[in-house]
Amino acid sequence: MKINENCRHILLTLENAGFSAYIVGGCVRDTLMGMPIHDYDITTNALPQEITEVFADYRVIPTGIKHGTVTVLHNGEPFEITTFRIDGEYTDSRRPDSVIFTADLREDLARRDFTVNSIAMDLNGNIFDPFGGEDDIRKGIIRCVGNPTERFNEDALRILRAVRFSSVLGFEIEKNTAKAIHTLKNRLDNISAERISVELMKLLDGFNCIEVLMEYRDIIGQIIPELTAAFDFDQHSPYHKYDVYEHTVRAVHAVPNELECADILRLTMLLHDVGKPAAFRLDENGRGHFKKHAIIGAEMADKILHRLKFDNKTINTVREIIYRHSDEITSEKQIKRILNQIGLDTFLLLIEAKKADNSAKHSFVLAEIDEFNGFAETARRLVAENACMTVSALAVNGDDLMEIGYKGKDIGICLNNMLELIIDEKLQNDREKLLDYAREMKI
Ligand code: ATP
Ligand code: MG
Numbered sequence: 198m199k200i201n202e203n204c205r206h207i208l209l210t211l212e213n214a215g216f217s218a219y220i221v222g223g224c225v226r227d228t229l230m231g232m233p234i235h236d237y238d239i240t241t242n243a244l245p246q247e248i249t250e251v252f253a254d255y256r257v258i259p260t261g262i263k264h265g266t267v268t269v270l271h272n273g274e275p276f277e278i279t280t281f282r283i284d285g286e287y288t289d290s291r292r293p294d295s296v297i298f299t300a301d302l303r304e305d306l307a308r309r310d311f312t313v314n315s316i317a318m319d320l321n322g323n324i325f326d327p328f329g330g331e332d333d334i335r336k337g338i339i340r341c342v343g344n345p346t347e348r349f350n351e352d353a354l355r356i357l358r359a360v361r362f363s364s365v366l367g368f369e370i371e372k373n374t375a376k377a378i379h380t381l382k383n384r385l386d387n388i389s390a391e392r393i394s395v396e397l398m399k400l401l402d403g404f405n406c407i408e409v410l411m412e413y414r415d416i417i418g419q420i421i422p423e424l425t426a427a428f429d430f431d432q433h434s435p436y437h438k439y440d441v442y443e444h445t446v447r448a449v450h451a452v453p454n455e456l457e458c459a460d461i462l463r464l465t466m467l468l469h470d471v472g473k474p475a476a477f478r479l480d481e482n483g484r485g486h487f488k489k490h491a492i493i494g495a496e497m498a499d500k501i502l503h504r505l506k507f508d509n510k511t512i513n514t515v516r517e518i519i520y521r522h523s524d525e526i527t528s529e530k531q532i533k534r535i536l537n538q539i540g541l542d543t544f545l546l547l548i549e550a551k552k553a554d555n556s557a558k559h560s561f562v563l564a565e566i567d568e569f570n571g572f573a574e575t576a577r578r579l580v581a582e583n584a585c586m587t588v589s590a591l592a593v594n595g596d597d598l599m600e601i602g603y604k605g606k607d608i609g610i611c612l613n614n615m616l617e618l619i620i621d622e623k624l625q626n627d628r629e630k631l632l633d634y635a636r637e638m639k640i
Contacts, residue, residue: 199228200320203274204237208320211278214251216243218278219302219317219325226313229334230366239278240317242300248278264296281305287351289387303327310348310355311362312340337368345377353384357396357420360413364403382419390506393420397505401449401463410446420505423497424467426474433485436558441473447557458514458546464507465515465546466553468498469522487523495520518547522554526572533579533586533620541580548573585619585626588612592628598635611635 200208200220211218218241224234241248248267249257258268258275265280283304285295299305302317302325309315312330324331328342339362341348341355349356356378363370370378385393397420400406410417418425427441437444448466452459472494476487495516502512517539526532536544548569555562555569585591593615595608603611615631618624624634 200318200322201234201237203271204239204276205320207237207239207269207271207276207278211239211241211243211248211251212320214243214247216241216247216251217302217319218243219319221306221317222309222314225316225318225324226330226334228318229316229331237276239276240281240302240305241278242281242302243278244280244298248280264293265298282308284308284351292352307342309342310352310358312342313338313362313366313368315342333368333371337366338371339363339366339368339374340371341374341377345374346381349377349381349384353381354388354392354396356382356385357388357393357400357416360409360416361396361400361403363413364400364406364409367403367405378413379415382416385416385419390504394505394507398460398464401467402454402460407446407450410449411443414442421467421471421501423471423501427470430474430477431485432473432487433479433483435484436562438559439557441470444557445470448553451553451556452549456549461511461514462518462546462549462553464502464511465498465518465522465550468494468501468515469519469550469554470494471497471501472519491520491523514543514546517543518550521547522550529575529579530620530622532572532576533584536576536579537586537616537620541576544576545573548576585616588616590626591615591619591631592626593631593635597632601632601636602639603635611638614638 204220208218208220218239220237221240222238224237227234243251245259245262245265245267248269249259252269256270258270260266260268260277265282266277268275268277270276281299281302281304282296283299284293285297287293306315306317306325306327312328312333314330315326315328316330317325319325333340339359341359359370359374359378362368400409403409414428418428424442424445427445430441432441432444439447445467448469449463452462452466456462470490472490472492473487476490476493478486478488480486498519499512499516502515521535521539526535532544535547539547551569552566555565579586583590591612593612595612598608598611615624615634618634619626624630
């Protein structure tokens with residue numbers, strides 16, 4: 198078992214000061230699974246004040262003193278160190294009203310959510326596993342520590358966390374835990390949007406997310422009720438082999454992990470067709486149409502993401518992509534127009550969204566994916582060539598127009614007309630030619 202040098206140093210420092218100290222939670226689980234560790238959580242019988250004293254020469258951040266957590270930085274790496282604790286009463290399904298510090302490691306492990314997260318490991322790799330977590334890791338099972346109903350009633354976020362771990366680790370949720378998840382899902386309504394969003398984003402990133410999003414779609418429906426109309430919604434379309442929800446789920450999974458903004462794109466795909474049920478119309482030939490679903494969906498996504506307290510930049514990007522996701526791209530001129538509206542970065546995401554969307558339809562539409570890659574290349578080339586796609590790139594500006602007698606809103610109108618003509622290749626972005634045009638058009 199490999200614990201990294203910085204972490205060993207922290208554990209040793211606590212031990213040398215007479216305390217016991219263990220790594221715990223995700224880092225132990227991931228170590229036992231042979232997966233990379235992204236951060237270490239440490240649990241100790243030292244009280245927050247004592248931890249602060251032991252690390253007097255280090256940078257110590259009082260992350261959550263009330264809950265017994267301080268963060269110590271060593272060689273720039275942060276370590277969250279938490280005193281062994283028992284959580285007090287939960288009256289709001291959110292956070293314990295109080296915590297009690299304890300000297301007993303077992304009690305600390307008992308307050309944790311799932312058996313696979315309730316294993317502690319000391320400096321020498323000795324394992325403390327009172328709830329059978331190692332066995333559950335071997336079998337690939339997510340199981341509550343103790344009675345699932347009680348544990349979900351204490352903190353309903355655990356409902357979503359169970360589903361998230363199932364998605365990320367590819368583990369099955371144990372029968373009684375699964376039953377309690379379905380029964381108690383409405384408790385999620387008490388959980389803050391911020392905590393929900395964090396878990397949702399991790400869930401979407403799991404390699405097992407198709408299975409989980411299908412099996413636990415009621416949980417998704419609890420946090421995003423707007424998606425429930427998509428469940429089993431037959432598209433009546435030759436392009437689609439899945440109902441709207443299954444198509445959605447498969448499109449989320451089709452986003453390549455290596456993309457820089459994969460997380461935003463997954464969120465986009467989760468919501469890209471949320472407007473479809475409301476836009477649905479069946480024609481006389483029995484074929485489904487979803488005119489304006491992208492526009493309706495963009496509005497709905499905006500509302501959903503505000504409610505889930507996502508940041509404005511994410512919300513705007515998702516909305517802009519959904520708004521255009523079903524537009525056909527037919528020409529370089531059109532690419533220039535879209536670039537003018539949303540810029541290169543969002544355009545490239547739009548193309549990725551179109552690819553993910555197509556991957557979740559009948560396979561004959563996959564042929565379009567090459568074409569989509571071509572659009573991305575064209576867009577990159579246009580930007581690299583400094584092609585004129587915005588008013589600010591015109592060879593003249595508002596002052597120039599004022600000098601030849603333009604006033605007020607006529608200035609903006611004229612600049613935009615010139616830009617349109619340039620994009621349509623009917624006018625060159627040449628200062629003299631633009632001034633001639635402006636003089637000619639002046640009433
Ligand atoms: P990740 O790999 O995402 O960091 P993790 O298991 O480390 O997974 P964290 O959210 O970092 O998850 O939490 C650290 C540990 O704290 C968990 O492993 C678990 O033991 C405990 N924990 C976290 N949230 C809860 C909760 N809501 N209820 C009970 N225990 C929790
Ligand atoms: Mg963690």
